[in-house]
Amino acid sequence: MTYETLLVEQIEGVVEVTLNRPEKYNALTAQVAREIMDVCKKVGRDASMRAILLTGAGRGFCAGQDLEEVDDRAGDHSFRSHLLKTYNPMAMAMRALEKPIVVAVNGAAAGAGFGLALAGDIRYASEHAKFVPAFIGIGLVPDTGVSYWLPRLIGAGRAAEVLFSNERINAQQAAEMGLVNKVFPADSFLDEARSLAQKLASGPTLGIGLTKRILNHSLGVSFAEQIDYEAYLQDVTGHSADYQEGVTAFLEKRAPEFKGM
Numbered sequence: 001m002t003y004e005t006l007l008v009e010q011i012e013g014v015v016e017v018t019l020n021r022p023e024k025y026n027a028l029t030a031q032v033a034r035e036i037m038d039v040c041k042k043v044g045r046d047a048s049m050r051a052i053l054l055t056g057a058g059r060g061f062c063a064g065q066d067l068e069e070v071d072d073r074a075g076d077h078s079f080r081s082h083l084l085k086t087y088n089p090m091a092m093a094m095r096a097l098e099k100p101i102v103v104a105v106n107g108a109a110a111g112a113g114f115g116l117a118l119a120g121d122i123r124y125a126s127e128h129a130k131f132v133p134a135f136i137g138i139g140l141v142p143d144t145g146v147s148y149w150l151p152r153l154i155g156a157g158r159a160a161e162v163l164f165s166n167e168r169i170n171a172q173q174a175a176e177m178g179l180v181n182k183v184f185p186a187d188s189f190l191d192e193a194r195s196l197a198q199k200l201a202s203g204p205t206l207g208i209g210l211t212k213r214i215l216n217h218s219l220g221v222s223f224a225e226q227i228d229y230e231a232y233l234q235d236v237t238g239h240s241a242d243y244q245e246g247v248t249a250f251l252e253k254r255a256p257e258f259k260g261m
């Protein structure tokens with residue numbers, strides 16, 4: 001797969017996506033958003049692609065909107081329309097993809113780049129990672145789902161504090177708050193993230209994908225609706241080859257070989 005702004009490589013079942021504008025801290029443009037959406041579409045359609053690993057080239061993970069690219073902020077520029085065409089569908093494509101997305105946060109994740117990191121499922125951080133809201137620093141409200149995930153991950157009061165004050169969060173603080181799952185030394189963190197992505201890719205990826213769907217569903221419904229939805233999807237996974245293999249392997253006391261179907 002060839003892209004202008006991304007490096008994309010399939011390694012066994014994992015599609016490794018590297019944001020590749022290092023001189024700009026991998027700042028976002030409409031093209032980057034389009035390319036991420038395209039990767040999600042391809043991965044969604046290809047059974048051999050069972051997980052995504054997303055990271056950034058160079059020192060930054062993603063600095064949010066490329067502030068040098070927007071040339072008509074005054075006048076008729078519609079910020080709303082820009083988001084509806086770019087970062088909203090990008091974040092939706094990542095959430096809707098029923099395959100796991102591991103985000104390896106190598107450096108600064110700012111503004112919409114913070115949202116990009118939060119749109120993945122599991123975040124591993126290098127000790128050099130930092131999360132920078134950035135929006136209020138330039139007088140904007142959050143976008144790309146930051147105002148959705150932040151209160152859910154760190155609590156409403158803490159989210160208000162971080163977003164109002166544009167507080168920079170370092171890797172250790174991010175782990176303590178639950179923004180990232182784990183922090184590793186810079187020289188080993190990518191291997192750790194790769195190893196997690198490979199492990200997920202060789203797991204029961206139908207079940208993982210539907211678990212992602214079930215978690216998404218839980219965010220907007222009552223307890224009664226959620227357990228009803230669990231029962232519905234349990235029926236789907238219960239009739240899968242992976243379920244048969246999982247139970248057979250357990251009874252035969254061997255490791256299961258999941259196919260993701």
Ligand code: T3D
Pocket residue numbers: 023024025027060062063064065066067068070079108109110111112113132134135137138140143
């Ligand atoms: O405006 C609209 O269209 C609305 C869209 C909104 C969506 C958003 O994402 S709003 C938020 C936009 N992002 C920001 O405001 C972040 C701005 N950048 C920073 O705050 C810092 O650069 C970082 C926290 C990301 C990193 O800090 P640090 O100290 O590690 O690095 P640095 O020296 O500030 O930046 C390194 C280089 O990246 C530098 O280039 P240079 O001087 O080496 O040539 C810097 O200009 C460049 N860079 C960083 N962020 C951006 C950027 N270039 C373009 N756009 C950026 N957003």
